[in-house]
Amino acid sequence: MDINDIIDSIYKLPDASKEALLSDAPEVAYPKGFHLFRANHKNSKFYLMKKGMLHAYTYQSDKKVTFWFGKEGDAIFPLQTLHDNRAGYENIELLEDSVLYELSVDKLHNLYLEDIHIANWGRKFSERECIKSEKLFISRQFKTSLERYQELISEYPDILQRVPLGIIASYLGISQVNLSRIRAKIR
DSSP, rough: OOHHHHHHHHHHOOOHHHHHHHHTEEEEEEEETEEEEEEOOSEEEEEEEEOEEEEEEEHHHHHEEEEEEEEEOOEEOHHHHHOOOOOSOEEEEESSSSEEEEHHHHHHHHHHHHHHHHHHHHHHHHHHHEEEEHHHHHHHSSOOEEEEEEEHHHHOTHHHSSOHHHHHHHHHOOOOHHHHHHHHHHH
């Protein structure tokens, strides 16, 4: 996915604002298994995903728990780092060899102060992430595991080909055995 399309999918910027944002945004490639972010470490970069798939996870009782996925077209950065300049609580790991655009968090903060369009772009991104978090919370509280699975497949139609079943089960908050039962029911 082209960087201009990714930016415009969040909020359409005037050309001058987009040029300012992208003036230093190299394309970078990282292998499957690479961590863009580690829990409790601040990072000065954020990413726009051109190609690939990733997941964010944390540990609970020494168990890896996935709580969101990223794919082509997504902006990738911990909100705590972006908004509070604090280390994030999540690990973000690539699930495929990936190509991303790398941008500076400090530069973005400066542009927020200088350019209202970029500030609105950041606000729209944050709003979108809040809505995603709210949907996930509601889903976990009120939907069955079957409904959560169907919702995930609807949002990420090719996820079964791209993500190991153990990670999908973790995201859904169920065991891999229960995920297999759900998949068998749907077939």
